[in-house]
Structures are given as C-alpha cells and as structure tokens.
Amino acid sequence: MQGLRQYLPILDWGRSYSRNQLSNDLVAAVIVTIMLIPQSLAYALLAGLPAEAGIYASIVPILLYTVFGTSRSLAVGPVAVVSLLTAAAISDVAQQGTMGYAAAALTLAMLSGAMLTVMGLFRLGFLANFLSHPVIAGFITASGLLIAASQLRHVLGVEAGGGTLIELGETLLPQLSATNLVTLAIGLPAIGFLFWVRKGLKPMLRRAGLGPRLADVIAKAGPVAAVVVTTVLTWGLGLEERGVAIVGAVPQALPPFTLPDLSPALISQLFVPALLISIIGFVESISVAQTLAARKGQRINPDQELIGLGAANLGAAFTGGYPVTGGFARSVVNDDAGAETPAAGAFTALGLAFAAAFLTPLVYFLPKATLAATIIVAVLGLVDFSILRRTWAYSRGDFWAVAATIALTLGFGVETGVSAGVLISILLHLLKTSKPHVAEVGLVPDTHHFRNIDRHPVQSDPTLLSLRVDESLYFVNARFLEDCVMNRLAEGSPVENVVLMFSAVNAVDFSALESLEALDATLRRRGIKLHLSEVKGPVMDRLKGSHFIEHLSGEVFLSQYDAWCRLARQGQTPGPVKAAAE
Amino acid sequence: MQGLRQYLPILDWGRSYSRNQLSNDLVAAVIVTIMLIPQSLAYALLAGLPAEAGIYASIVPILLYTVFGTSRSLAVGPVAVVSLLTAAAISDVAQQGTMGYAAAALTLAMLSGAMLTVMGLFRLGFLANFLSHPVIAGFITASGLLIAASQLRHVLGVEAGGGTLIELGETLLPQLSATNLVTLAIGLPAIGFLFWVRKGLKPMLRRAGLGPRLADVIAKAGPVAAVVVTTVLTWGLGLEERGVAIVGAVPQALPPFTLPDLSPALISQLFVPALLISIIGFVESISVAQTLAARKGQRINPDQELIGLGAANLGAAFTGGYPVTGGFARSVVNDDAGAETPAAGAFTALGLAFAAAFLTPLVYFLPKATLAATIIVAVLGLVDFSILRRTWAYSRGDFWAVAATIALTLGFGVETGVSAGVLISILLHLLKTSKPHVAEVGLVPDTHHFRNIDRHPVQSDPTLLSLRVDESLYFVNARFLEDCVMNRLAEGSPVENVVLMFSAVNAVDFSALESLEALDATLRRRGIKLHLSEVKGPVMDRLKGSHFIEHLSGEVFLSQYDAWCRLARQGQTPGPVKAAAE
Structure with a gap:
C-alpha cells in the first residue's frame, strides 16, 4: 500500500476530503475555467495549432495531474513558453495548418510525457538543476519578447512568421503598409485595456470600497470582458467582412481520442526538442509548485511531480492536445481563488469539457487580434531585464550566462538559446574552478x-x-x-x-x-x-x-x-x- | 625585446650555445634520425598517406619547433595516435589514395596549426585539462588496440579497414583464408624480433658487459635492423613477385611546397576533428615535455608550447606533411641520447632531409609488413589496462569514465570515444557536486x-x-x-x-x-x-x-x-x- 500511495498522492488527500474543501475547490474551479477559455485558445494559436487543441490540452491532462501530482494548487495546461517551443519544434518537421503538424504535436506530447515519467521513476528530478536561475530568467525574458513579437501580426492583420527576432522583423516590416486598420482598431484598444486591467483596475476597485478578494477576481476576469466585447462588436458590425481574422468554427465536442504518429523518423527528429520541452516545462512547473507550497508550509516531491506531469502529457497526446505543464498565472489564480486540493483542477477540467461541448459556437466571431492581445499582455509580464543588473552586481560569470542566453534566444531561437545557456553556465563554472584560489x-x-x-x-x-x-x-x-x-x-x-x-x-x-x-x-x-x-x-x-x-x-x-x-x-x-x- | 624573447625561446638558449652542447646535440640527432626513418614511413602508412608524407612531416615542423618551442628535448613529428585520428578524420571526406585525401591532410594540419597558435596567443593552454588523466589513459589504451588491429592486414597481406574494432573484425575475418603466407612469414618473425628487442635484448647486452648507455642505443636501433634484414630478403629473394606488398618508389626529393585546400566546405567538415587532434596532440606533447623537464629541474611554458606546436603544424601544412605533435618514444630517445638543446631537433631535421633527398631508393623493397610490425610493437606498449584496476580501487566515477572511454573508442571509433570520455567525466563531476556532503x-x-x-x-x-x-x-x-x-x-x-x-x-x-x-x-x-x-x-x-x-x-x-x-x-x-x- 505504501508503494501504491507513493505513486498515487490522490489516495492521501482523497480519503479526508471534506464538504468545506469541496465548496472552496468549486469556487476556484469556476474562476479558473472562465480565465482558461480564452487563454487556451490563445496559446493553441501561438503553438500554430487549431484553437480547440488548447481546450483539449486542458481537460484530460488536468484530470491525470489530479491523480498523480503532489501540488495542491498547480494548474496544468498549455503555457506560453512551452507553446512557443512546440511551434519551434514542429515547424522544422511539418507545415503549419497541415494534418502532419497537428499529428507531430501529439508525438511531441507523447515523447515529453514518456521522458518525464521515466525521469520520475528513475528519480532524475535533479536534472532540472542544470538550468541555473539566471539562465531560466534570461530565457523567460527573451521568450516573452519573442512571443509578443510573434503576435504582432495578428494585431496588425498581416502575414508574418519566424522563430527569431530577425526573421520576425524581416517578414513583418515589409507588411506594415498592408496593416488592416480595422483589426488594429480592435487589437490596440484590447492591449491597452488589458494593461490597464493588470495595473490600474484592482487599485481602483479597492478605492471604490471592494474587498481585496473580490477586486482580485474581477481584475482576473478582465480578459473575458475583452473577449466578450470584441466578439460582440465583430458579430454586430460584421467586421469579418472588413478583413478581421476570427477564430471561426471550433468543433463542438468533447476531446477526441487520438493516436500520436510513432514513426522512427519523426521520433528521432523530435527527440531533442521533446527533451528540452520536458526539462523547461518541469522547471517552470516545479518553481510555481514550490513557491505556492512554501506559502502554506506544504512540501512538493519533485520526482512524483515528474510522474504527474508525464501522465498529463501522455493524456494530452491521446486526446488531441499538445505539450502541457504547470502554468504560473493559472496556478496563482487557482491558489488565490481558494483551491484546497487537486480536486479543484478536476472541476476545472469538467468546466472546460462543458465549454468544449456546448460553448464553442460562442467564440466563432472572436477576433484573433483579441487573443493576440491577451498573449502580448500576459508575456510582457514575464519580461524582466533586472536580472542583467542583478547578476552584473553579484557575479560576472552569471551575468555573461544571462546575456548570452537572452541574445542567443532572440537571435537564434528558443532551442539554441536555452541549450547555449546551459552549456555556457556549466563551462563558466568549470573555468571558475580551473584556477582555484x-x-x-x-x-x-x-x-x-x-x-x-x-x-x-x-x-x-x-x-x-x-x-x-x-x-x-x-x-x-x-x-x-x-x-x-x-x-x-x-x-x-x-x-x-x-x-x-x-x-x-x-x-x-x-x-x-x-x-x-x-x-x-x-x-x-x-x-x-x-x-x-x-x-x-x-x-x-x-x-x-x-x-x-x-x-x-x-x-x-x-x-x-x-x-x-x-x-x-x-x-x-x-x-x-x-x-x-x- | 622581452616581448620578442617571450615568443622566441631560441633567443634564450641560442646566445649561450657552446661547443660541448653542439657535440652532444649532434650525437643525439644521429641516433634519433636512424630511429625516425622507419617510424615516419610507418606512421604515414597508418594515416593512410604515401610513405614520404611521414618524412616530410618530420623536417620543417621540427625546425619550426626548434625556434618556437620551450622544451629542450621534445622531438616533434608524426605520432601513432594523431596518425590514427588523421585517418579517421580524412576518411570521412575523401577516398584513401586520392589527391583529395593528401590535400585534406594538409588542411587538417593547417587548421590544427592555426588553432594551436590561437590557443597559445590567448593563453588557453588550460583547456587541455578538460581531458582527465583516466580519460587520456583509457583513450591511449583503446587507440593502441585499434591501431594494432588496423595493422594486422599488412601482416596478413589482405585488404581490410575501418575505424572501429567491429568494422576491422568484419572486414578482416572473412579474408583470413586469403592470407599471403610469404607476407606472414616476414611479418610474424618481425613482430617477435621487435618484442624481443624491446624486452630481452637490453638485459642480454648488459649481461654481455656493455655499458647501459650503449646497450640502450643498440636496443633502440632494433627496428632499423628489422628494416634492413627484411628489405634485403625481399630484394634478394624477389618476394615482391610472391605477393609481398612493398613501400615502392618514394620520391627522392626535399619536402615540396604545398598549399592546403581552404574551401569553406572542407574547413567546416574538418573543424571539429582538427580541434580534437589539436587538444589530444597538445596533451600528449605537454605530458612528455613536462616529464622530461621535471627530471632536469627545467620548466615548460604551456602557452608557448601551444605556439611551438602550432608553428610545427603550420609548417607541416605547407611542406607536404600532416598533423604532428611531440612524440613520447622519440623524445625519450632524444633525451637519453644526450640532447641538450632544441638544436638537436634541427640536426635531426637535416638528417631526415638528407635521407629524403638521397636514401629513399633504399626503402623501395621495404615490406609494408615490417612497418606494420614496428607499429604493432610500438603501440602495444601503450596498452595498459591497469588504469581500470587503479581507478576502480580509488573512485568509481573515474572508473566509469575510463571504462566508457575504452568501450566507446573500440566500438565507435577514436573521435566518439574521446569526446564521450570528456563529456562523461564532466557530467560525473557535476553529479558528484550536485548532492554535496x-x-x-x-x-x-x-x-x-x-x-x-x-x-x-x-x-x-x-x-x-x-x-x-x-x-x-x-x-x-x-x-x-x-x-x-x-x-x-x-x-x-x-x-x-x-x-x-x-x-x-x-x-x-x-x-x-x-x-x-x-x-x-x-x-x-x-x-x-x-x-x-x-x-x-x-x-x-x-x-x-x-x-x-x-x-x-x-x-x-x-x-x-x-x-x-x-x-x-x-x-x-x-x-x-x-x-x-x-
């Protein structure tokens, strides 16, 4: 029994589940579900996948994490950096919009799930430590910039693409004159509104006499307001005919059963990207989980977390999703909203399943520019160049590792950037010890x-x-x-x-x-x-x-x-x- | 002046050069020259190059090392391991026996020379430390076995080849029935004789009353005796017509002026192999130089050594040679024979130039089996599995690094073996420090x-x-x-x-x-x-x-x-x- 309980944390918290916990978990689930619907669609778009893939990737993976994970408030699903890594990995093997592209996303999720599970069974959680804090910080900052830049085309209503800042600039700048002004008239105000919601709304609500908890919930619902308003506008004014790209028809169904393509050629091409996605996803997830657990004096078991995330990704591979991990924003919202056990995640999954089955017609007229705006505002919050100043003040070796990670990620793409960051930090450490005091x-x-x-x-x-x-x-x-x-x-x-x-x-x-x-x-x-x-x-x-x-x-x-x-x-x-x- | 003298050690020892030093250097040069003639031919054969390339690689490189090197007794030229690495690197880009093959050898020497020089100017000599002692020992042992196995075909008189023990076995075993018995009748006795010279001759000479120095010199001349006897036999008995492969016509000329092929495609293909050759050659050379210097209380400057070896390799590139380094056997002989300054090297170069210009007709009937025998006996002296026992007793981490280096070198070739050895030892070190006491x-x-x-x-x-x-x-x-x-x-x-x-x-x-x-x-x-x-x-x-x-x-x-x-x-x-x- 001890052996089984070790691998199934649900047996621990499940047996003492109380009515009070149930009601707290349900409230949190409602809030997170509302937040996740637009976010899931947006991240699927970022990964180059059909919008529904984002919803599917949030249902079964969350349920599996509920069974195998150890964090009480981690919310698993598509996240910005992993979506970008997914796009970078699959663009090398398939054309965006094709069947092969979506199939490769399933393969990537399966490889990543298998790797995470194996790492967990062999207790290799410490491998995540090879990513130093400055390298992670530099990588997240540069990825945030890249993601924001990649979304500009949706706000401008033009065609552009690429995995580096240079490629994005080269494809975007010549198109500037072709900007669709109606699209821009939706996208720019949406960005402005969302920034204001982020920075200005909560203090204003507090001044207006609302309690801190309620003010917070309302502020978190900002993106939903942007989605509703722009969707209604686009429908009512017929903006689609004015060239505004919309999400369009999303299948009205529960997640399908899918089989990943397991051809050896595809597996060997996706092996290294899958490893990178696994490790980066794990690092992001465990950082969030540990931060939240520390607040409440709870403990996280990194090796069991690997198994939890591995199960979630295997689930994504068989239900039309793509690689997932524990996300920062959604987990914090989940925690703030009062989630007490992983059951909150299960209820969120039910909410999203309901949305997938009944609500998708409502997003037909949702402009892609709005989704791009939510992504831009979310990822610019990840950009933090202060790591450069702080490492410069403390240790030049760490500074150069961050600087190289940022420059190489922006200039050569996410995979090169993070790999180089790891190698440089190891090399600098070895050099430092090569001439001891x-x-x-x-x-x-x-x-x-x-x-x-x-x-x-x-x-x-x-x-x-x-x-x-x-x-x-x-x-x-x-x-x-x-x-x-x-x-x-x-x-x-x-x-x-x-x-x-x-x-x-x-x-x-x-x-x-x-x-x-x-x-x-x-x-x-x-x-x-x-x-x-x-x-x-x-x-x-x-x-x-x-x-x-x-x-x-x-x-x-x-x-x-x-x-x-x-x-x-x-x-x-x-x-x-x-x-x-x- | 101090700046110039730093880069030209010859200005230090040259100004106080005495008549006594001159005569000692001359004696050493004669002994080393006699030893080097068959050895140079043999190593060129091992590298897959025409025999004369070995002689050419011993002339100008030695002269340049005399000017730029800091060791007083290091003898620079073709060595076994670097010859094997050269063969492995060039086989990937050209067919053995073609013009392209010899041209690629020049490019390799030039790249290696440029890298060594740059490393010297930037004082990067410490990079050699990334090869741990166990990895070097394991690599040398495995290389010795690979080299000996690759020479068996010359002793058997059959065609075979490959860069791994498996490939060598697969190509050699089916040919066993085609063994040329006359060739075998030369090769096997030659191997037996050379082993006896190595182990039994010197003690016998001592018992016969000869002084230790003279006994040593005679023992060192053993390979020359084998060369002379088998050449005369082959010529006298017309063994060439019985299928004995001979060295054949070697141009009777001083080293030619050659220009390496600098096409970007070739350079990018040879870049990594050249780096490996540079670092391994440097490690071998500096170990020998430091061992010999320590005996006399002299000091070696590793960064200036890089420049000396870099100049030697650049010289090889422009005079029909291939990558060179300071060799163990020849340097020890040089030192034992009484060399006092790098001038001994210069006199050796003159001796070899004389041989190249006038003596090459004498080796026309030299059987390749004899050269193979000298290589086999020389490299089996490098094989030392005791490193496995010693590291096992001291530290399991070091043991696994050696074991992996040996297994991967034998199974996947020299380049994979040594690269994996370096990576494994770095990884094991990081793992060891990842869970501190x-x-x-x-x-x-x-x-x-x-x-x-x-x-x-x-x-x-x-x-x-x-x-x-x-x-x-x-x-x-x-x-x-x-x-x-x-x-x-x-x-x-x-x-x-x-x-x-x-x-x-x-x-x-x-x-x-x-x-x-x-x-x-x-x-x-x-x-x-x-x-x-x-x-x-x-x-x-x-x-x-x-x-x-x-x-x-x-x-x-x-x-x-x-x-x-x-x-x-x-x-x-x-x-x-x-x-x-x-």
Whole structure:
C-alpha cells in the first residue's frame, strides 16, 4: 500500500476530503475555467495549432495531474513558453495548418510525457538543476519578447512568421503598409485595456470600497470582458467582412481520442526538442509548485511531480492536445481563488469539457487580434531585464550566462538559446574552478589559527611554505596546483617543507591524485618534503585506499597548527611578524 | 625585446650555445634520425598517406619547433595516435589514395596549426585539462588496440579497414583464408624480433658487459635492423613477385611546397576533428615535455608550447606533411641520447632531409609488413589496462569514465570515444557536486572545534541546528541545500536557529544566492532564524555586494564557536554528549 500511495498522492488527500474543501475547490474551479477559455485558445494559436487543441490540452491532462501530482494548487495546461517551443519544434518537421503538424504535436506530447515519467521513476528530478536561475530568467525574458513579437501580426492583420527576432522583423516590416486598420482598431484598444486591467483596475476597485478578494477576481476576469466585447462588436458590425481574422468554427465536442504518429523518423527528429520541452516545462512547473507550497508550509516531491506531469502529457497526446505543464498565472489564480486540493483542477477540467461541448459556437466571431492581445499582455509580464543588473552586481560569470542566453534566444531561437545557456553556465563554472584560489598562510600570533599572509599580520617561517587550497581538486584544476606550488619555489628558495592545508578540499579525484604524486616526486628531487594538513574524513578515507599516503615524503597532520609545531624552525616561539598587505 | 624573447625561446638558449652542447646535440640527432626513418614511413602508412608524407612531416615542423618551442628535448613529428585520428578524420571526406585525401591532410594540419597558435596567443593552454588523466589513459589504451588491429592486414597481406574494432573484425575475418603466407612469414618473425628487442635484448647486452648507455642505443636501433634484414630478403629473394606488398618508389626529393585546400566546405567538415587532434596532440606533447623537464629541474611554458606546436603544424601544412605533435618514444630517445638543446631537433631535421633527398631508393623493397610490425610493437606498449584496476580501487566515477572511454573508442571509433570520455567525466563531476556532503556538527567538549555528530561524541543543543556544507554552492546543487535543511526540520522540531558553517564553501553563485534567500524566507515563516559562520573572505566580499546579508534574519559569525556561544541554550556550559555513530 505504501508503494501504491507513493505513486498515487490522490489516495492521501482523497480519503479526508471534506464538504468545506469541496465548496472552496468549486469556487476556484469556476474562476479558473472562465480565465482558461480564452487563454487556451490563445496559446493553441501561438503553438500554430487549431484553437480547440488548447481546450483539449486542458481537460484530460488536468484530470491525470489530479491523480498523480503532489501540488495542491498547480494548474496544468498549455503555457506560453512551452507553446512557443512546440511551434519551434514542429515547424522544422511539418507545415503549419497541415494534418502532419497537428499529428507531430501529439508525438511531441507523447515523447515529453514518456521522458518525464521515466525521469520520475528513475528519480532524475535533479536534472532540472542544470538550468541555473539566471539562465531560466534570461530565457523567460527573451521568450516573452519573442512571443509578443510573434503576435504582432495578428494585431496588425498581416502575414508574418519566424522563430527569431530577425526573421520576425524581416517578414513583418515589409507588411506594415498592408496593416488592416480595422483589426488594429480592435487589437490596440484590447492591449491597452488589458494593461490597464493588470495595473490600474484592482487599485481602483479597492478605492471604490471592494474587498481585496473580490477586486482580485474581477481584475482576473478582465480578459473575458475583452473577449466578450470584441466578439460582440465583430458579430454586430460584421467586421469579418472588413478583413478581421476570427477564430471561426471550433468543433463542438468533447476531446477526441487520438493516436500520436510513432514513426522512427519523426521520433528521432523530435527527440531533442521533446527533451528540452520536458526539462523547461518541469522547471517552470516545479518553481510555481514550490513557491505556492512554501506559502502554506506544504512540501512538493519533485520526482512524483515528474510522474504527474508525464501522465498529463501522455493524456494530452491521446486526446488531441499538445505539450502541457504547470502554468504560473493559472496556478496563482487557482491558489488565490481558494483551491484546497487537486480536486479543484478536476472541476476545472469538467468546466472546460462543458465549454468544449456546448460553448464553442460562442467564440466563432472572436477576433484573433483579441487573443493576440491577451498573449502580448500576459508575456510582457514575464519580461524582466533586472536580472542583467542583478547578476552584473553579484557575479560576472552569471551575468555573461544571462546575456548570452537572452541574445542567443532572440537571435537564434528558443532551442539554441536555452541549450547555449546551459552549456555556457556549466563551462563558466568549470573555468571558475580551473584556477582555484591558493593562499599562503601563516600563524595568527597567540592563536592556533592560520590566515592568508597577504591579508593579515601573521608569523611565517622561510623554510616552511604553507598553502591553503580553496577548491576541491579534480581533473580540470589538477595540474594548476602543481604549477602553483612550483612557481612559489623560485631558484635558491630556502623552503624545506611544503604543507598543503586541505580544509576546503571536499574531494580529490584520480587525476588530482596523480598530480599530487607527481608534485611529491618533483619536490623530493629538490630535497623538499610534501605534507598535508586538515584533510577531511571522506577525502582521507579515499587517499588511504591508494598508496599515496604511504609513499608521501612528508606527513599528514590533523591540524595546520600541529604541522607548524613540528616543522617550523622556531617551533612554537613567535617569529618575525610579516607586514600585512604588501 | 622581452616581448620578442617571450615568443622566441631560441633567443634564450641560442646566445649561450657552446661547443660541448653542439657535440652532444649532434650525437643525439644521429641516433634519433636512424630511429625516425622507419617510424615516419610507418606512421604515414597508418594515416593512410604515401610513405614520404611521414618524412616530410618530420623536417620543417621540427625546425619550426626548434625556434618556437620551450622544451629542450621534445622531438616533434608524426605520432601513432594523431596518425590514427588523421585517418579517421580524412576518411570521412575523401577516398584513401586520392589527391583529395593528401590535400585534406594538409588542411587538417593547417587548421590544427592555426588553432594551436590561437590557443597559445590567448593563453588557453588550460583547456587541455578538460581531458582527465583516466580519460587520456583509457583513450591511449583503446587507440593502441585499434591501431594494432588496423595493422594486422599488412601482416596478413589482405585488404581490410575501418575505424572501429567491429568494422576491422568484419572486414578482416572473412579474408583470413586469403592470407599471403610469404607476407606472414616476414611479418610474424618481425613482430617477435621487435618484442624481443624491446624486452630481452637490453638485459642480454648488459649481461654481455656493455655499458647501459650503449646497450640502450643498440636496443633502440632494433627496428632499423628489422628494416634492413627484411628489405634485403625481399630484394634478394624477389618476394615482391610472391605477393609481398612493398613501400615502392618514394620520391627522392626535399619536402615540396604545398598549399592546403581552404574551401569553406572542407574547413567546416574538418573543424571539429582538427580541434580534437589539436587538444589530444597538445596533451600528449605537454605530458612528455613536462616529464622530461621535471627530471632536469627545467620548466615548460604551456602557452608557448601551444605556439611551438602550432608553428610545427603550420609548417607541416605547407611542406607536404600532416598533423604532428611531440612524440613520447622519440623524445625519450632524444633525451637519453644526450640532447641538450632544441638544436638537436634541427640536426635531426637535416638528417631526415638528407635521407629524403638521397636514401629513399633504399626503402623501395621495404615490406609494408615490417612497418606494420614496428607499429604493432610500438603501440602495444601503450596498452595498459591497469588504469581500470587503479581507478576502480580509488573512485568509481573515474572508473566509469575510463571504462566508457575504452568501450566507446573500440566500438565507435577514436573521435566518439574521446569526446564521450570528456563529456562523461564532466557530467560525473557535476553529479558528484550536485548532492554535496552536509554534516550536522556539534562542539567537541573542552575545545573550540566542531565535528560531525554522527562520527564523534559532541555536544549539541536541540534548539540549534548547525550544518557544515562540504561543497561550493552553485546552480547544480543550489536547490539541494534548501531541501536538505527543510528535511531536517521535521514537523514540531524545537529548532529556533539554523547555522550554516561555510568553512568549505569556496564560492556562492547567483542561483545559490537566490536559494539562500528563499531558504531564509521559508525559515522566517516558521519563526526560525538563519545564520552563517566561517564565511571565507572572497565569498563574504561577494555576499556583501548583494543585499542578502542585510536582509538575513540571523547573523554572520566569524567562527562556529562564536555562533555556539551566542545561540546555544546552555551557552558555554557542556550539554548532554550525544553518542557516537548511532
């Protein structure tokens, strides 16, 4: 039973489900459903898919996440960044608008679902950590800009496309003169209205005396108002005949049963994009889930979350959807609206199923410009260049990783951008550890402490060179330590003993072991003994397993002070104090 | 002048060149020349090039290394592993035996020369450190096996080829019945003789009363004896007509002036292989140079070595050669024979130029089986599986990196093998640091020291959780620490203060900073304060630059003991001693 419950969190919260929780969950579901209808249509459009795919991707996936997920308020479905990644991946293998395009979206969802599930079963949730915070922030910001730029064509009523800022500019700019002014007259006010709803409406409602909760709900319903007003206008004024692109006929049906195309050629083409989508989707989802859980002192199990998201994506693959993940905006709304258990998600799914079966005729006259406006306003909220300033102030390495991620995402598309960001941050980390800080230390008078002789007034002994190594030793920096020691032993130096202080050395790999052996041999030829001090337990256990310790010319001291007492000429009597910071 | 001398080491040793050095260098040059003639022919054969390319690659490159290199005894020219890599790289773009094949070899040498030079000018010598010692050892062992297997066809007198052990087996085994027995009757005894020369001749000569130096020189001349005997036999007995493949006509000329093919398509195809060849060649060369220099207390400048090898490869590109590097065997012979300055290399080049101009007719009847025998015996000396045992005993991570490198090199070829080895060792290192050792520490009674409560009998306080973090904090492990702390704070724990002891934290990157902020916020919500202790200077400088320290709920203590004195309930009075290792 414990095994089953581990994989089915619903068994935990389901058995104590109360009437009070039920009513809270129902209220949250109504609010989220209203918000999700236009959002789902819009993101499907962004992914290059028929509008109904967005609704379908919100029904069965949510139900499956309810069963397998661990977050109490995460809302799963299509999200902006994953929709953009989906468009980028499928555009390489099929033409937008064709059957092949929609089929490839199913394959992508299936691959992603399978990968997430496997990662969850093998407990590989930590793989998400390879995306550093600055890389994620830079990627989200650049993706937001790309998405907004890609939606401009719907607001202008022209044809344009592309996966990079340059391609979008090149296809869009020549069309500017062909702008459909009626479309623009819908799109621009919609954008303005939605920005105002976002920034100005809630404070205004509060001033008008509404409670914070109600003001918030009304503000969140803003997009629905834009949808209703522009749809009615388009229908009433016959704007379709004036060139306003509309959503048109959306099938009035529950999600269909679909089979993804599993041809080996397609799978091999979509494998890497699916991996990227899985990892980025997981990172987005887990960040939201952990943020919301922390507020209430709940805990999220990342490996079970992988299984939950994997099930959701497999569900999307078989019910006409496309890759999904836990979305930020919808989860926050869900949480704010009072959702207490994943059952709120299930009720949302029922609401959307009702909409799919009965309400789709209502969106026939919905202008695409309105959907584009909701996307633009939503994603511009993701754009945050402050990460550049903050990383610049804290660490140049992180800054360059963000800057490269943003520039490459805008210039070469989302897949190149995020892959490069990961590689650059790993490379910069390796470079940083390739030349570790090595400080010569001396005894702080009247204590047992040793400090950097360049920063502190300390005692030293010309025959004893004590070096504190501030990094684990491994292949990337193994040779550096050798060079570093030899560079400090100029011709004719009086040094007879070298002590390496290992208090900050957390590991010594095989390459570093061989370098230490080589260093010992080189020093021995010059009549100098090599010693170690303050070696940590796990490192010492390992060194003892090799023959290094028994062949070492010198000794291993428990503390640097013991080494000083044994090796310094003046023993424990204070020697000349070296001046600080020369 | 200092600037010029930095890039032209010849100006250093050249101005004090003495008559005594001259005579020593001359003796060494004669010995190395005799050894190099068959070796150069053999390695050209291994690279799939005409025999003379091996000689040409040994003349101008050596002269250029003499001018730009820093090692006093390194001998530059064709080597086994680089020859194999060359064959693997060019086979993908041209058919062996065609003009295009030889032209691509020149392009490869030029690309490699340009890369090495640029790396030297930008001081990127440390890039070689990304090849860990175990990966190099595994790669060399697997390459040795591949090379020996690829030469079997010459010993058997059949046609076969391929870049992996499987391909070699598949093409060779069906031909076994077609073995040319006369060729085998030359090849097998040659292999046996050369093995005996390597292992048994020198001790025998010593027992016969010869001095160690002379015995060594005679043993090194073994391959020349094999060449002379088999050439004379083939000529005298007319074995060519019995199907024995011979070297045939080699142009009797000084190295020609050649222009590499610089078409963009070829360059883009050869770019990655050239980078691999450059880095592997550099690693091999610098290892040899440093080993030999250490014996004499000399120093090698890795960045200037890059320039020296770069010049040598550029020279090879314009004089009918192919990629070269500093070879192990030839350099050791050069050093043993008494070479004192790089001038010995220059004299070797003159000797080889003389051979190219006048002696090539002598090798007309040299059987390819003999050359194959010299290669087989030379490379089997590189095969050393003990690295598997040694890494297994020391560290499983290193073991898996070696094992994968060997298996992938044999199964998928040299380029895949070494690339995978590098990636695997980087990945394993990142994984190792992704879940750092975090120990709960307590006060060792009557001292100021803190140790792991699971290993030592120490004092602890239920309201104070002290954790020593044994790793730098960066994006890969940032979230781990958060989880780690939260997992130790079970529901209802009496902890009021958490102290993170940072004595082994050498860096905190931006992702880790954000995780620490998130941890502080989460703890604050539970009414728990977060403190740091023993933060190193460089880490503290950085944290002060952010707002983390000022917003921190707790304090930063200079030592863990200070933290204990302030925060522990019992202050400095000893509390209950926790039992060791429960």
